[in-house]
Every structure is written in C-alpha cells, then in structure tokens.
Amino acid sequence: MSEIILKVTMMDIAKELNINSATVSRALSNHPRISESTKQMVREVAKKLQYQLNKVASSLRSGKSNIIGVIIPNAEINFFGSVLHGIEKIASENKYSILIYQTNELYWFDKIGVQTFLQSQVAGVLASILKETINLDHYSEIKKRGVPLILFEMAVDTLGVSSVVVDDYAGALAATKHLVMQGCKRIAHIGGQQHVSAFKQRLKGYVDALNVLGIQVDDDLVVYGKVSIESGREQMKKLLSLSIIPDAVFSVEDFTALGAMQAIKAANKKIPDDIAIVGFANEPFGEYITPTLSTVNQQTVQMGEEAANLFFKSLNNSDTEKFDPFKMVLQPELICRQSSMKNYKKSDST
C-alpha cells in the first residue's frame, strides 16, 4: 500500500534494454520505422516499471501542448457548467485537457486568466468574454501569439475570431409567434438591458414577429428591467396596471418570467388562461414550477461542443492555409410547456 513509485524516465527503460532513449520515445509513440519486436519489448518494460510519460518535458521539447484554456464567468452558473461539460467532452475525445479560469465578470481577473493561459502554453483558448467589455487587448494578444481563440455565447466581430452563439432573434421570433398561435392578441415584452446585444436581438425578434403577423406593436406593452426575479415582478406589475392588460408576455429571460408569474398570480389572474407567458434560457427550475414554464432552449452543451470542434478544425487548417473566422449560429429550440399552452392537459406536475 505505502510503497513509493520512483520517477522513471525513458532513460531507465532504455538502460534496461540496452537501447537508446530515442528508440524508446519512438517505440512508445508508435513510430512506423521501429520494429514490432522492439516496440513490444519497450512496452513491456514500460509497464513493468510503471512508466508514465512526462507531458511537461514532451510539451517543452515539441513546442506543442494538449491543453485548452477555457474562460468562463462562473462555473456555478448553470449555463456555463453546461458549456464546460460540452467542451470537456469533445476535448477529452481528442485527448486534450481543459484548464479553467473564472472571471467573476471582472476585467482584472479576465486579464490575469488570459496571461496565465499564455504562460501555460495552452494550445488554444475558448472564452466567454465579459458582458461589460471595456478593453479587449488581452484577447487580441492571444491571436498575436498565434494561439487559436474561439468565443462562445458572445461574438465580437472586430476581433476577427471564430465564435459560437445562439440565434437570439430566431428564439424570440418563435416564442412570440407561438403566443400569437395560441390566440393571444395583446402580447407584452419584458425586455432586458438594451446594451446587451442578446437582449436587443430578443426585442427585435418580438417586434418583427408581431409585424410579420400583422399585429401593431404597442409601446405600452414593452417594458424593460434587469435579469432578476424582483425585476420581473416589478415590470409585470406595471403591465398589470395598464387600462387594458396584456393577455400574454414574452419575457427576456426565465428568472424575469418567474417574477412575472408571481405578480400575475398575486393579481389573481390565471396562467395561461388570462395571461400566457414564455421565458428564455431553459433554466432547470422551469420544468418544476407551477405551471411549468414555456421557454427557449439555448443549446448550451452543443455550444460547448461546437466551440471545441471549431478549435480542432482551426488546428488542422492552420497548417495549410489561413483559417477564416467562422461564426456558428445555433438554432434555439422553443419548449412549449403549460405556461403558454391554452389547452394543456392538466397533469400532476409541481
């Protein structure tokens, strides 16, 4: 149990077999010009001595590493845990490891994270950049040093790097159309901070859906708040105080939708019969509340997978030619649950 395994190197294997350490290296990496018999012997001794490759030395010598750096705001947030899962899955399949760094949405941390990754000689960086971005110099430094950079969740066109984002506009369009199809006539929108482009796109989708379907957009029915339960509650109260209240709400985000639902219930209105509601983000709780919340799924795991895939593609292409930045836009999925289904079958869900 407590015996200690000493450091064993290729040199040790070479000595044991009276061969050169270069041959050992070649044998272990399955070099074509090494005889099967030698490979066999080397593998046996390696196993006997419990040899483990020293990736640090290997990486230094070859100038290549198989580590990808991932920058996220916070691993505790469901969205990023999911993306991380997707990234690690693909990386793992390609025998790459994942180094993570949390920015906590702070510029300073973000900058240190990038620097640490660069010093660690990562093969690439996958990052979700800050919502409030002042300065992107540290990101262009990644590019300048020849390290592939892929963005997810947010795209920054000026950086000239590939990115994976979800089509917020299409999601909002689908959600709003769905409410119209349910027979809703006065559809309100609780919007988010308009300097966040995703929230702006969702507003645009809402407006365009109504326009396309020949419904006049009523400015009174569009209110703005932050992404929080409290804010949703407040904004909904405003909507409920209108002379003619809405019969549906498309909310920019699930937590805001939750707050709105609380306000609707407090006003003794029925969901979805009096007011139908659709959120955005597919937060896990939506499936468990009463009524269950219709929402838009952002394909988070797929986002991570595609970001990782883009990285591996850029690895292969960089050998031959310049790899053009590619913006991958994932199509979100409308999830219709009780909160927006006027004729839903009552179930025993909570």
Place this chain on the structure above:
Amino acid sequence: MSEIILKVTMMDIAKELNINSATVSRALSNHPRISESTKQMVREVAKKLQYQLNKVASSLRSGKSNIIGVIIPNAEINFFGSVLHGIEKIASENKYSILIYQTNELYWFDKIGVQTFLQSQVAGVLASILKETINLDHYSEIKKRGVPLILFEMAVDTLGVSSVVVDDYAGALAATKHLVMQGCKRIAHIGGQQHVSAFKQRLKGYVDALNVLGIQVDDDLVVYGKVSIESGREQMKKLLSLSIIPDAVFSVEDFTALGAMQAIKAANKKIPDDIAIVGFANEPFGEYITPTLSTVNQQTVQMGEEAANLFFKSLNNSDTEKFDPFKMVLQPELICRQSSMKNYKKSDST
C-alpha cells in the same frame, strides 16, 4: 492589429542588457540578492519585449507545477459546478490553475483522468470518486507517486487521504426534528439506495431523531427508491395507500421530494397542512416551486474551498513532517421554507 508577437525568452532579455539569463530569471522572480537597479532594468525590457514566462520550461526544470487536477462526474450537475467554483476560487487566490476531468461516473474515464493528471505533473489531485466504486488502485497510485490527493463529497477511509464531506447524519437529524417541532406525529422517510453511505446516514439521522424525541419508528413509514422525480412519486403513492397516512415526509433528496409533492397534490392533500415535507440538497428549483421546498443545504461552495485549502495545507506540511489524513466534516444547514412550515405567511412566490 495583425502584427505577430514572436516568442521571446529570458535569453533575449539577457542579450539586450548584456547580462546572464540566470540573472534575468532571478530578477523576474524577485530574488533578494539581485540589485534593485537590475530588477528595474530587466522588468522594463521584459515589458518592452512583451515577455511572458514559459511555465512549461519552468515546471520541467523546477520539478514543480502550479496546476491542480480536479476530477468530477459531470460539470453540468449543479452540485459539482458549485464545488468547482469553490476550488477554482481558492486555487486562483494561490496562483494555481485548475485542470478538470469529467468521469461521467464511468470507471474507465476515471482511470484515464488520473493517468492524464499524473502525466501532466499536477501538484495535486482533488477528486469526487465514483458512487459505484470497484477498484481504487489508480487513486492509491496518486499517493504512491507522492502527489497530494484530497477527496470531496465521498470519503474512503482505506485510502488514507484527507477528505471533505458534509454531515449527512446531522442534516437528517435536523430535518426530522424540525418536522416534529412543527407538530407532525407520523413522519415518513423516502430513502435512497442503501449502499450509498450518504443515504444510509440520512436514514440513520431520521431514525435517531425520532428515537431521541420518544417517537416509535414505524417500518411502514420507511420506503426506499432511487434519486429521481418518478421514484419519489411512486414511493409517495405507497405511503398514501397506507391505512393511516403520514402527516410529514423527510425525503432523502430534493428531486425525490419533488416527486412526492406531485403525488401529494394529485391525491388532493395540502402541503404542508396535511403533509409537510423536507428534502435534501438545496437544489435551486426548491426556491421556486409551489410551495417552496424546505431542504438541507450541503455547503457545496464551501466544500470546494475547504478541499482546496486542505491541499495547500498539505503542501506546506509535507516539507517538514508527514501530513496526517484529515477528515473535514461540514455542517449542513436546514433551510425552512413553505413545504414544512405549518404556519407560514402566504407570499406571492411561485
């Protein structure tokens, strides 16, 4: 924008200043016996040339790395995202980076993860071992190679390593006592798979709480299922079919509790008036369902932080003396919400 930063080494700085690269190394690491003026000059040139330390070379030479490997089942699961957040926070504060690996609860992945970490020369490994563990040889190999190993969520006494766990017994005790204090007389328990020690401890806490308070444990009121909504629903139906139904349920886990709540509602019983209920895990949804779910908080972020702290402690102590394995037991926190508060104030929560 598109200019390229060439690889610049300590040698480049040394040449520029006509000094030795060893002096550069010492200056940059703030060695005490280097003059302030030299340090100043070196730092200036380093900045001018946009020098970045090559941690791979540094690590190979010094034999030390500042990377910690973290093994978790799945980053998508809330619990582990939280723990990861805690670990990364402490690691980051100590200028360490985090390499992650997901096992997906598969032995084979687990083994590969450990091997990858060892090859990457990590300074330590923090791991949540598999629920169903057959073979722990790869974990004892970590120890044999002199790499500190800390377990979280699950402890394995035979491995002789430090661990951070939550006191399941105390949590169950508190939850059950709370139900008694609410005036409940017939308290049922929906248990989990009894080969999982955490679930066993929760059953024990339930039994002991009743015993201590002089309440006879009724075997009919203890049922077992898996950790899932469906299972909770099924087990609750069993309890509801008893000739005298329970007036409270302590459920082994929040999802099971959610299923139970659905079954109670389907049977047209009121929560908590007819049947009060407490879960375990503090899943986010508990705050948002109707009624809000009382539960036991497992201190996940703190678990990660303490695991990382234990690692850093073992780093310091290993220099002087053998570091004794230490089992840190976190005290869980009972969160009383509507589902168990017989006299709760009606609020507008959803």
Place this chain on the structure above:
DNA sequence: GTGAAAGCGCTAACAA
C-alpha cells in the same frame, strides 16, 4: 531500424 547528439526555456548549484 536504430543511435548520437543537440536543445526546448528555464532554474539552481557552485563559483567568483
């Protein structure tokens, strides 16, 4: 098909 030798970029022991 294998060996010899050099060197990736850094740090640490030993000199001076």
Place this chain on the structure above:
DNA sequence: TTGTTAGCGCTTTCAC
C-alpha cells in the same frame, strides 16, 4: 551581486 554551467525529460534532426 552576478556569471557559469549543467540538466530537468523529452523529441528530432542527422547519421549509419
């Protein structure tokens, strides 16, 4: 206070 030298463990020319 700084320089010299060696070498961490590996891979990769260039030989043969």
